[in-house]
Amino acid sequence: MNLRKPWVTVVSVAVAVIAAACGGTGGGNNNSSSQTGTLTVWLMNGSAPQSVIDEVNADFKAKYPNVTVKVEIQQWSDVTTKLDTAFQGSTPPDVMELGNTLVAKYAAAGALLDITGKRAGFDNSATWLQSLTDSCTQAGKLYCVPYYAGSRAIIYRKDFFASAGVAPPDSIDGLLTVGQKLMTAHASDPNFSALYFPGKYWYGALPFVWDFGGDIATQSGGKWAGSLNSPSSQQGLTTLNNLVGKLSRADKTGDEAKQDAAFAQGHIAMIIANGWEVGVITDPKAGNPALKDQLGAFPIPSHNAGQTAPVFLGGSDLGISAKSKHQDLADAWIATLTGNKHMTEMATVGGVIPNTTSMLSLGTGINSTFYNAAKNSKFVPNSQNWASVESANVLPDMLVKIFTRQQDVPTATNAASARISTILNGGG
Amino acid sequence: MIAREAAQRVRAGRPHTKTQAATRIAVPRGLKQLAYDATGIAVAALMLFPIYWMVITAFKPGRDILTLEPKWFPAPFTLDNFKDAIARPFFLDDVRNSLVIVGVMLVLALAISFLAAVATARFGFRGRNAFLVMIIGVQMVPLNALIIPLYMLLDSAGQVDALPGVIAIYLAVVLPFMIWTLRGFVANIPVELEESAMIDGCTRVGAFFRITFPLVGPGLVATAIFGFIQAWNEYIIAYVLLSSPNNQTLTVWLASFTTNHGPEWGPLMAAATLTGVPVVAFFLILQRYLAGGLTAGAVKG
């Protein structure tokens, strides 16, 4: 890093000139006193409603009157670029929201503060959702606080079901039967999908893998081994492939970003979706509010009749950056947001699944299905290299190859497993 | 005198159109002209179609946007998407920041690139070719690969999350192209004009500022437009460097319309239309100069 020094002065001067020209915005606050200063928080676009953020800040202000909290909303597009860059800089944000599949990578790289010792200080830490807690844990140490979760179930059109004379199924076989009846009932609609399943939707595919006892990868003796090619994983994917082939007209190479808008158009009977997507479907501006009373939800069924399949638990965690100069304040702010009062609001106002099993009863109506699904949830391999597996598109590419019949299930899963093993064990 | 005449010719932009039009009229018009015009309209329609699609979408109510059978006109018509877009927090801050960043950057860039353009167009000096090669070569480096080093640089100067840092980067990025373009404009102004003014008693510098500078005006405008578009539309550097919501630019604001469940098409198209408006306005206001400017600058490449 010796390269750097000589340039610093030159550029400081140059930039200072421009700074003067602009009236000098910016500049950092380096207050080291623990009770004053500025606490910077990064939350993601769409995570907490503004009203909740305002209340959290008001409560925090009551306790720390001399501390200014800056909550900065970050955009999803290129967020890891922004995080990587900020973490290597001298003043990363004190608190940041991280998607739960990203935590392992940043924790392992030393970007996040170890808060194992502080765990007891957070409300409900004994009843945090297991999958979220797992995402925060690296080598037995805790690096973040679970924030909220999202779990998937099947959203369906009650009116379509009624007119086809079917009821929500309680097994995968039942799902196929129901779907085929719906397809027959709508045979005249070339755009109709009984179960709309875009090809890259790997969050939607995992329940089928897990339900048959398969997994993405398993760890033994510190080594990861990809297991999407295990007989049980393959059985799950074959089952899903059959469903998609018979029930879906969704883009076999597309992702799930548009599924709610598509659902609102009225040519779809079922989608695998998060609870909050109900709001997107019925949004008066982008969706169709008239569907409000026609929507129902049921859990993704298991191949064992009467049981449900484990779902992927998505969500976010709150971390404190290791370089933060206000670690205690950061801690206190997170405790305020994840405390009983505001966690309840996140569920009631924000419509997300709170971070603790003790609040899962807050889900009412259609939401209760999604809240209950969180109880039977699983997570991706908890490895610092998992984010690279996601970056390399291993799962979506595998699914696309299977659904488009470019490769059969054994070939596609063998290739994906080999790639996953390599990446998780630290090879490119 | 000569200078003024030349200036007018350059400003008029199409010194030869008159004669050209005259000869063309002599050729029998009718069908041939109709064919040219029809082709021209067809090309314009093809080019404009995506833009048309953006603008009409901005005026459509949400449910009419993603339809299996496309709706060609915004009926019913709504301004809701624009209202929604403008009502997003920090819209005005972002407008101001974009204007400040691009404005300050352009003023500096024009001044600096003009000097360099004069040097390379009017003087032979050792290292001139090396300088020109550097100007082209610098443009080959992908900006995305420089994100981290640029961040480090500004971090050590304490200019992260501050507009001056972004201005400095944009300045360095657009300068090479602007110098090159302006060089062409300056080179195209006959040096004899300056010399004749010097005979009339001007100093070299005086001649330069009285004669060459006014003539190169259209060139400055054309060059400014290039710089404006490049800086106005930049996203990744602005996003990575600027974190405070009241420090961000319009392209970052645009990104906020894409949530984790896909883009909100209506407001996004409205926002995009709004973002494009200043550029088009800037362009249209200066277009008169632009045609002339490009004419003057182009021939010397």
Add this chain to the structure above:
Amino acid sequence: MGLAIAPPDLGPALYQRFRRRLFPYALITPSVAVIAGILAFPLGMLVWLSLQHYGLRELIAHQGEWVGLGNYQAILTDPLFHQVIVRSLAFTFACVALTVGLSTLIAMLLLKVSNAVRVLLMSALVFVWATPVVVTVDIWQWMFDYEFGVINYLLTQLHLGNFIHHNWFDNPLQGWTVFVVIVVWGAIPFVTITVYAGLLQVPNELLDAAQVDGAGAWQRFRFVTAPMLKPIFLIVICLSTIWDFGVFNQIYILLNQRPSSDYYTIAIYSYRESFGVTQYGIGAAIAVLLVLILIVVTLFYVRETVRQAEIA
């Protein structure tokens, strides 16, 4: 040397000469200072990074591990990189050829059309040019959409085949064709306006004389117009090559920031290695190779361009 033997009374003149010789350097000093001041460190850093093993941990600690040319070795033996280079070069060639060809035709058309149509066509070009790429890519993405895309609808309605539920990116060749269309569409305005400006400078007397001598339209273009536009074509080809070889946004955004490796350009590959897989050393090495390849590809054009840029 001159200074040492100069008689005192010649001082001012010499001083003048000295000043005149220094003057151009004074003029380029600000630009060199800005470009070097802002970009020299990052460029140096990029090369430095490319010689290190630099993951996320190393990035945060600002402490890499020297691997010499290891990263380059890894990339150059990576079959994917070879594919990416071949694809990028083919893509660049197609884009540049189409952009320059179509733009020249449109520019010549601009000379022929009536005033009203010229204004219309110019305005269309300006609108396309002025709309941010991030936005136009979103629009194109949607126009080529699998189920809501207006292009599938139109092609079907025009009976050009059944394009209902047609996926344009399933087959990479077709997907790349779409990207050529999008990139060329975006590049046409700048090139057209530049070439048009050049065409206006071609003296009519020459064209008329050629016509009198019996030259057809193509011959007039080939022997009169084209040679006069040579400097313009040189710089336009040079810049287009640089821009199209570095294409990033069009593909990256259109494919939802997750392009499969079938759709990597060198710039995307570098970015994915850096920020996707957090192998910053590899990412930097790819970026350096991109520049080196570009230098080789454009060598001829840059040399000719600089040669054409004579002092007035």
